Amino acid sequence: MIITDGQRHTIGILVQNVPGVLARIVGLFSGRGYNIETVTAAETNEKGLTRITLVTTGDERVLSQIVKQLNKLVNIIKVYDFAETEFVDREMALIKVRAEQATRAEVLRIVDIFRAKVVDVSPHFYTLEVTGNEGKITAIMELLDQIGIVEIARTGKAALARSKKH
Amino acid sequence: MKIRGAQILFECLKKEGVEVIFGYPGGAVLDIYHEMPRHNIRHILVRHEQGATHMADGYARATGRVGVCLVTSGPGATNTVTGIATANMDSVPMVVLTGQVPTALIGDDAFQEVDIIGITRPCTKHSYLVRDVNNLASVIKEAFYLARTGRPGPVVVDLPKDVIQAYADFKYPKKVDLPGYRPTVEAHSGQVKKAYQMLKKAKAPLIFAGGGIVISGSTEELVTLANLIQAPVTCSLMGLGGFPATVADKDGGRRPNPLFLGMLGMHGTYQANMAISHADVIFAVGVRFDDRVTGKISTFAPNARIAHVDVDPTSISKNVDVDVPIVGDCKNALQQMIEIARNEPIEGVGELRKGWLDEIAHWAEEHPLSYCRSQDVIKPQYVIEKIYELSGGEAIITTEVGQHQMWTAQFFRFHRPRGFLSSGGLGTMGYGFPAAIGAQVAYPDELVVDIAGDGSIQMNIQELCTAVCNKVPVKVAILNNHYLGLPRQWQELFYEKNYMGSDLEGSPDFVKLAEAYGAVGLRATRPEEVEPVLREAFSIKRPVLMDFHVAREEGVFPIVPPGKSITEMLLA
Numbered sequence: 071m072i073i074t075d076g077q078r079h080t081i082g083i084l085v086q087n088v089p090g091v092l093a094r095i096v097g098l099f100s101g102r103g104y105n106i107e108t109v110t111a112a113e114t115n116e117k118g119l120t121r122i123t124l125v126t127t128g129d130e131r132v133l134s135q136i137v138k139q140l141n142k143l144v145n146i147i148k149v150y151d152f153a154e155t156e157f158v159d160r161e162m163a164l165i166k167v168r169a170e171q172a173t174r175a176e177v178l179r180i181v182d183i184f185r186a187k188v189v190d191v192s193p194h195f196y197t198l199e200v201t202g203n204e205g206k207i208t209a210i211m212e213l214l215d216q217i218g219i220v221e222i223a224r225t226g227k228a229a230l231a232r233s234k235k236h
Numbered sequence: 237m238k239i240r241g242a243q244i245l246f247e248c249l250k251k252e253g254v255e256v257i258f259g260y261p262g263g264a265v266l267d268i269y270h271e272m273p274r275h276n277i278r279h280i281l282v283r284h285e286q287g288a289t290h291m292a293d294g295y296a297r298a299t300g301r302v303g304v305c306l307v308t309s310g311p312g313a314t315n316t317v318t319g320i321a322t323a324n325m326d327s328v329p330m331v332v333l334t335g336q337v338p339t340a341l342i343g344d345d346a347f348q349e350v351d352i353i354g355i356t357r358p359c360t361k362h363s364y365l366v367r368d369v370n371n372l373a374s375v376i377k378e379a380f381y382l383a384r385t386g387r388p389g390p391v392v393v394d395l396p397k398d399v400i401q402a403y404a405d406f407k408y409p410k411k412v413d414l415p416g417y418r419p420t421v422e423a424h425s426g427q428v429k430k431a432y433q434m435l436k437k438a439k440a441p442l443i444f445a446g447g448g449i450v451i452s453g454s455t456e457e458l459v460t461l462a463n464l465i466q467a468p469v470t471c472s473l474m475g476l477g478g479f480p481a482t483v484a485d486k487d488g489g490r491r492p493n494p495l496f497l498g499m500l501g502m503h504g505t506y507q508a509n510m511a512i513s514h515a516d517v518i519f520a521v522g523v524r525f526d527d528r529v530t531g532k533i534s535t536f537a538p539n540a541r542i543a544h545v546d547v548d549p550t551s552i553s554k555n556v557d558v559d560v561p562i563v564g565d566c567k568n569a570l571q572q573m574i575e576i577a578r579n580e581p582i583e584g585v586g587e588l589r590k591g592w593l594d595e596i597a598h599w600a601e602e603h604p605l606s607y608c609r610s611q612d613v614i615k616p617q618y619v620i621e622k623i624y625e626l627s628g629g630e631a632i633i634t635t636e637v638g639q640h641q642m643w644t645a646q647f648f649r650f651h652r653p654r655g656f657l658s659s660g661g662l663g664t665m666g667y668g669f670p671a672a673i674g675a676q677v678a679y680p681d682e683l684v685v686d687i688a689g690d691g692s693i694q695m696n697i698q699e700l701c702t703a704v705c706n707k708v709p710v711k712v713a714i715l716n717n718h719y720l721g722l723p724r725q726w727q728e729l730f731y732e733k734n735y736m737g738s739d740l741e742g743s744p745d746f747v748k749l750a751e752a753y754g755a756v757g758l759r760a761t762r763p764e765e766v767e768p769v770l771r772e773a774f775s776i777k778r779p780v781l782m783d784f785h786v787a788r789e790e791g792v793f794p795i796v797p798p799g800k801s802i803t804e805m806l807l808a
């Protein structure tokens with residue numbers, strides 16, 4: 071099944087942190103022609119458990135197959151289809167932006183508005199850290215682009231369901 | 237007391253009840269071979285690792301137990317890939333033990349190092365690289381558990397040489413610890429009820445049964461249900477034998493089962509393809525709606541509401557939208573449904589079904605499975621009918637892949653589960669012969685016949701040596717059309733008779749080849765020689781290769797042209 075378009079979905083995956091588990095997930099997506107837009111993974115507070123947040127695209131049928139196929143992987147403990155639950159999500163971006171005499175003030179104003187942080191300063195560049203949902207990151211990128219973004223590194227989305235522990 | 241990894245391995249295999257290993261040695265597994273004679277496990281030395289995997293697969297399909305094979309690292313491991321993928325597609329429980337270079341060398345491109353876990357990841361149910369001898373026992377336990385439970389499948393266990401050489405205490409775990417693996421066995425009773433209500437109201441119900449029936453051992457339940465609700469049954473290739481094509485007669489013979497419509501799909505029977513296209517309710521059990529079954533998906537079963545049972549949730553609503561999904565073991569779902577059907581029988585079901593069953597009978601009469609008989613050349617279908625007749629339908633039949641496979645599915649009337657072993661999902665030429673050896677190892681006294689093509693048999697012909705050396709008296713019936721017959725038929729029908737690449741003229745003399753290996757070779761070139769050759773072969777308690785020179789350009793019919801609806805069958 072090759073997916074050309076469709077809606078974006080965020081999926082949470084709780085996995086046993088064993089060798090190869092990420093390869094199994096990524097291999098599943100590439101092998102079956104599913105898309106991965108972003109993926110983040112890190113260990114949780116519970117030892118041996120890693121939480122992965124993955125953003126994919128596809129119609130309902132594809133999404134349902136993705137969730138089922140993921141559930142079938144032996145090392146996957148739980149899959150959350152965030153299409154069905156409310157969730158909070160954040161991502162962080164490091165943005166290196168041109169900061170010459172004339173533009174510094176403008177950059178700092180934007181930093182202020184977006185509650186971003188300047189984490190590194192060099193003669194010609196500022197490196198900013200901004201955290202937020204996708205919309206916020208996109209918005210600051212658009213503004214900074216007019217001043218001159220040199221490089222950018224984004225973490226991709228991390229997400230948790232809003233209510234009880236899952 | 238600490239014992240070596242190699243010994244731990246065998247202690248585990250014995251705990252799992254393993255009685256035979258199909259294997260081939262090499263540097264990385266010599267410690268395992270060194271340990272082997274001290275344990276009461278039979279070793280069948282193969283001639284190619286692909287053969288080992290198909291033998292383990294044939295053993296598993298014939299018995300329902302987990303098949304085991306053992307190979308060395310690098311090329312030994314890569315040679316198992318086709319066999320693993322074959323088993324994975326057809327849900328066959330198998331544990332593949334591969335040697336690996338010592339852990340300290342992994343990643344350094346050591347001699348005969350290959351990342352077999354990476355290579356086989358997409359075609360295994362699960363896999364393990366054992367990095368610590370202290371985990372060996374629990375890994376083996378989990379591997380067997382995973383292989384045989386839920387939807388069965390192959391599990392690869394990669395064993396670095398130093399792990400096998402290291403010492404540890406041996407304790408076989410009582411339980412597996414797999415928090416992410418909980419297959420749903422018990423079907424949801426509400427869903428089963430819903431499915432039954434749908435069937436109860438149906439005017440033209442049809443049961444579509446697949447390999448899940450065979451795997452879960454629910455033939456009896458399926459027969460009971462079909463009889464209770466008087467629903468006709470069609471099978472996928474993998475389902476053949478799961479519902480009896482014939483039933484025992486009073487006089488000891490067998491007669492066609494009136495509720496059985498034969499196989500469905502590309503080479504399915506006319507009545508099966510027509511029935512599914514006219515059914516108003518389909519109860520699908522243990523199938524996955526493969527494209528060889530559905531034909532053009534948008535026109536598949538246009539009038540039907542579908543209830544679908546499978547233990548693997550990914551099989552449900554993958555290719556075909558389903559109205560009542562039921563995740564669970566086929567046996568469990570069928571048992572629940574039988575109970576409901578007994579409590580709430582369909583009033584006057586015999587009378588009610590008459591119209592539908594008559595309609596199907598009419599289709600069957602209109603276009604039955606048939607072929608033009610001949611006095612001059614051997615028809616391949618005739619050989620299959622004779623094998624059926626002479627074995628009373630009791631033989632364990634394996635096939636390769638090609639026309640001979642489809643004719644076997646059509647003309648051998650399988651009446652029991654695990655009597656038909658064929659590579660359905662992957663369509664692996666070269667499967668049938670080693671699979672037959674595996675089945676014969678499990679059942680040394682039964683008649684096991686590989687119905688083969690002249691092309692396929694050459695893909696694992698080297699296993700003749702394995703059969704001879706291990707005294708495995710398998711029979712091979714080559715339906716020799718001197719063609720890669722299936723591609724040739726497609727070229728005839730869809731590629732302007734351009735037989736590029738499908739002419740096999742120039743194959744070896746199979747009789748002499750058999751003799752060279754120390755097996756018996758027999759040949760028939762005329763129809764009247766078929767029966768004597770078969771009789772002779774079946775009376776010999778050694779491996780026999782039979783070379784039947786059959787009509788070269790015979791076709792498999794019906795055939796649904798690729799991309800067409802399954803009602804658009806070419807009938808001759």
Ligand SMILES: Cc1ncc(C[n+]2csc(CCOP(=O)(O)OP(=O)(O)O)c2C)c(N)n1
Binds near residue numbers: 664
């Ligand atoms: C390993 C493998 N390679 C190629 C194919 C494609 N293929 C399917 S059937 C077939 C021809 C089989 O020829 P033969 O064994 O003589 O059987 P026949 O069709 O003539 O009965 C081929 C090449 C396959 N199924 N498996």
Ligand SMILES: [Mg+2]
Binds near residue numbers: 689717721
């Ligand atoms: Mg042939």
